[in-house]
Amino acid sequence: MSRTLTIDPVTRIEGHAKITIQLDEAGQVRDAHFHVTQVRGFEKFVEGRPFQEMPSLMARICGICPVSHLMASAKACDMIMAVHIRHTAAMLRRIMNMAQIMQSHALSYFYLSAPDLLLGMDAPPEQRNIFGLLEADPEMARAGVKLRATGQKIIEILGGKRIHPAWVVAGGVASPLTEEKRAEILALLPDALVLAQQAFERFAPSLERFQAEIESFANFPTLFMGLCSKQNTLEFLNGDLCVIGPNFEPLERTSNAEDYDELIGEAVLPYSYLKSPYYKPLGYPAGVYRVGPLARLNIVERPGTPMADRAFAEWHKVDRQSSFHYHLARLIEIIYCIERIGELLHEPDIMNANVRSHAPVNRAQGVGISEAPRGTLIHHYGVDDDGLMTYANLIIATGHNNPAMDRGVLQVAQRFVKGDELQEGMLNRVEAVIRAYDPCLSCSTHAAGQMPMQIELLSAEGDVLSRVARG
Amino acid sequence: MKPLVIGLGNPLRGDDSAGQRAAELLYHCLEPGAADVRLCHQLTPELAEPLSRASLAVFVDARDGGEPGEICARRVESFGETRHTHFLTPSALLLLAKTLYGSAPRAWLVTVSAAQFEFGAALSPEVEQAMPELVDRVCGLVAAEGDLPEMPCAS
Numbered sequence: 252m253s254r255t256l257t258i259d260p261v262t263r264i265e266g267h268a269k270i271t272i273q274l275d276e277a278g279q280v281r282d283a284h285f286h287v288t289q290v291r292g293f294e295k296f297v298e299g300r301p302f303q304e305m306p307s308l309m310a311r312i313c314g315i316c317p318v319s320h321l322m323a324s325a326k327a328c329d330m331i332m333a334v335h336i337r338h339t340a341a342m343l344r345r346i347m348n349m350a351q352i353m354q355s356h357a358l359s360y361f362y363l364s365a366p367d368l369l370l371g372m373d374a375p376p377e378q379r380n381i382f383g384l385l386e387a388d389p390e391m392a393r394a395g396v397k398l399r400a401t402g403q404k405i406i407e408i409l410g411g412k413r414i415h416p417a418w419v420v421a422g423g424v425a426s427p428l429t430e431e432k433r434a435e436i437l438a439l440l441p442d443a444l445v446l447a448q449q450a451f452e453r454f455a456p457s458l459e460r461f462q463a464e465i466e467s468f469a470n471f472p473t474l475f476m477g478l479c480s481k482q483n484t485l486e487f488l489n490g491d492l493c494v495i496g497p498n499f500e501p502l503e504r505t506s507n508a509e510d511y512d513e514l515i516g517e518a519v520l521p522y523s524y525l526k527s528p529y530y531k532p533l534g535y536p537a538g539v540y541r542v543g544p545l546a547r548l549n550i551v552e553r554p555g556t557p558m559a560d561r562a563f564a565e566w567h568k569v570d571r572q573s574s575f576h577y578h579l580a581r582l583i584e585i586i587y588c589i590e591r592i593g594e595l596l597h598e599p600d601i602m603n604a605n606v607r608s609h610a611p612v613n614r615a616q617g618v619g620i621s622e623a624p625r626g627t628l629i630h631h632y633g634v635d636d637d638g639l640m641t642y643a644n645l646i647i648a649t650g651h652n653n654p655a656m657d658r659g660v661l662q663v664a665q666r667f668v669k670g671d672e673l674q675e676g677m678l679n680r681v682e683a684v685i686r687a688y689d690p691c692l693s694c695s696t697h698a699a700g701q702m703p704m705q706i707e708l709l710s711a712e713g714d715v716l717s718r719v720a721r722g
Numbered sequence: 723m724k725p726l727v728i729g730l731g732n733p734l735r736g737d738d739s740a741g742q743r744a745a746e747l748l749y750h751c752l753e754p755g756a757a758d759v760r761l762c763h764q765l766t767p768e769l770a771e772p773l774s775r776a777s778l779a780v781f782v783d784a785r786d787g788g789e790p791g792e793i794c795a796r797r798v799e800s801f802g803e804t805r806h807t808h809f810l811t812p813s814a815l816l817l818l819a820k821t822l823y824g825s826a827p828r829a830w831l832v833t834v835s836a837a838q839f840e841f842g843a844a845l846s847p848e849v850e851q852a853m854p855e856l857v858d859r860v861c862g863l864v865a866a867e868g869d870l871p872e873m874p875c876a877s
């Protein structure tokens with residue numbers, strides 16, 4: 252008799268999802284899917300609002316990465332106004348965006364994934380959390396807290412508050428940088444850089460312990476997509492949109508954000524509210540691609556700052572198709588962000604007071620693309636002559652990764668799940684492959700581990716044969 | 723070292739904003755710089771470090787239960803085990819501060835019972851009416867360095 256295992260909710264991710272694993276009569280995994288079970292409807296209820304409100308409205312999508320939505324939204328509004336924002340404003344936006352990436356990566360690595368990586372995938376769930384990490388390795392726990400706090404503090408210094416800052420606006424930013432704020436941010440960076448480098452130096456040599464996970468955590472050829480600079484270095488805000496193939500060969504490169512519509516199609520699958528984007532020229536599913544830290548580091552020739560470039564030497568030693576290496580990529584990107592923020596704060600124009608451009612509606616459509624911590628984020632707006640929103644399409648980073656996550660669940664389940672001997676560790680690995688992507692399912696806050704993870708064994712007729720709950 | 727006041731809650735969920743609102747009003751009865759005042763949606767591990775440096779901690783929050791507008795104040799000890807990563811209890815945060823940074827201050831939790839947690843920035847009339855007393859209670863604790871009797875909740 253075939254059976255279905257359901258993991259609902261998936262814990263230690265941002266938002267709500269569940270996983271189902273279909274077993275065959277022999278107890279072997281036949282199929283598996285990742286389902287997103289929440290729907291938010293932002294695209295619909297912004298219709299009729301003035302486009303200038305969009306950055307603030309869009310930031311409300313998420314309490315974890317409001318800054319990312321601010322960036323993509325503001326860029327879409329810039330295009331509606333047909334303005335090229337001031338150089339200083341662009342640099343200030345970059346700094347805030349990188350602070351966001353830094354704090355989000357710290358949350359993902361140290362709070363959500365390090366318990367698995369340090370304590371082991373088979374450790375009891377009541378230990379696999381930051382308090383378990385605290386007992387096992389207080390130094391690493393302190394590093395995580397410090398790095399996240401540093402990113403949040405930079406956002407707060409620039410935007411006035413940590414969550415939902417309204418400082419990034421259509422046409423630039425609301426206020427220039429002061430010398431006091433510049434000094435305050437610069438003072439935060441040296442300690443943070445040391446901690447990030449130490450975390451990288453500890454994690455990189457430990458990868459050999461995770462060979463089974465590296466081989467099976469969504470380790471398959473896909474395309475990769477992300478922004479990169481003209482010099483083929485990391486660029487999270489204003490770069491070209493690049494697509495590379497499964498052998499890391501360039502497939503596409505455009506500086507025109509509006510081209511996204513030619514590059515990306517969206518498949519709708521019956522078991523998830525999340526759409527499944529794909530690279531249009533190859534169709535679905537051949538055009539499945541991944542975004543985020545793994546993709547970005549696979550696309551660039553080097554990150555572009557001294558210490559991150561040195562860390563990048565390790566990158567070419569790993570199996571870059573494995574989604575397990577999102578973790579390593581995050582640590583390299585944290586190093587890059589800290590260094591790059593410091594570089595930008597020493598740019599001669601960084602204190603310029605001209606940071607906002609003003610213009611009426613000059614175009615009926617605007618597209619903004621930025622790199623969120625989890626990957627490429629696209630906001631596409633349409634407005635009427637009065638600047639009222641008539642249309643919004645958002646392709647969020649997690650959405651891009653949806654097909655790869657889905658396929659990754661199947662791969663890891665086939666490797667670790669045996670239907671006749673359900674164990675905590677193997678189910679945790681199925682969750683952990685999702686956690687490697689750090690999906691942000693737009694983002695109701697939840698308590699990891701507090702929520703029960705429920706596994707149900709269902710007969711082919713849908714009857715519950717047995718139920719296991721934890722938490 | 724100075725006292726740390728943490729006003730907790732979601733400013734867009736009715737009476738849940740009472741903690742943040744009270745913290746914003748402390749300037750009425752505290753000298754500038756007399757306390758480090760922070761507004762938060764919820765407690766997170768990043769607060770452990772500033773907490774470890776505080777001479778006294780006062781958490782101000784809305785309470786789900788009791789007669790709307792009722793104010794309670796009780797001491798908080800560091801204890802407990804939590805698996806939360808997005809929010810913590812005051813007790814768990816104190817434990818985190820002590821374990822990570824070697825020190826945790828004496829702490830109080832001051833609450834006002836909420837009438838509603840609906841969408842919107844407005845407080846209920848009961849909680850609005852209780853705000854001056856809530857603010858006074860927090861200021862009193864800060865001024866007395868935490869040496870005040872507890873005000874247990876009636877229910």
